[in-house]
Amino acid sequence: MRRGLIDLILRRGTVLYTRSRTLSSGEPHYLIVLNNRPYDGTGVVISVVTSQIEKRREHIARMGFPDTTLVLLPKGCYPHFDKDSAVDCNNLKVIPLDELRLCAAGEFKSPDFPEVYLGGIIQGALDSPKIPGELKALLKDASA
Secondary structure, eight states: OHHHHHHHHOSTTOEEEEOOTTSSSSSOEEEEEOOSOTTSSSOEEEEEEESOHHHHHHHHHHHTOOGGGEEEEOTTSSTTOOSOEEEETTOOEEEOHHHHHHHTTSEEESSOOOHHHHHHHHHHHHHOSSSOHHHHHHHHHHHO
């Protein structure tokens, strides 16, 4: 039944709260789907939400990445965010759809992520020198 649910709701802007083997922490995180067609065989492009804003800001400065690659998400910008958070757009993940189906024992959140922040995350990734061109192509498609 989970497989059917994820197949019905997974799209650009879907928010999940789950664990994934692709994350360094075993703790659940909020994940935001960035690509329009996660079913086309390329995998699901996600951004990971963190509350460790200063650590990410320091890392981005140390690496010389553009400031636009850190998207700040103020408390309350999304109904489930009860503290200030951020997305480091230099650190996107691609999760195979089958793996996401396995880890989707987490929760799907509603509503979809607000467009104003979603667009900022996509633009931050496009600005990132760390994101490969083929991944940027998927994100350009998502911003269309």
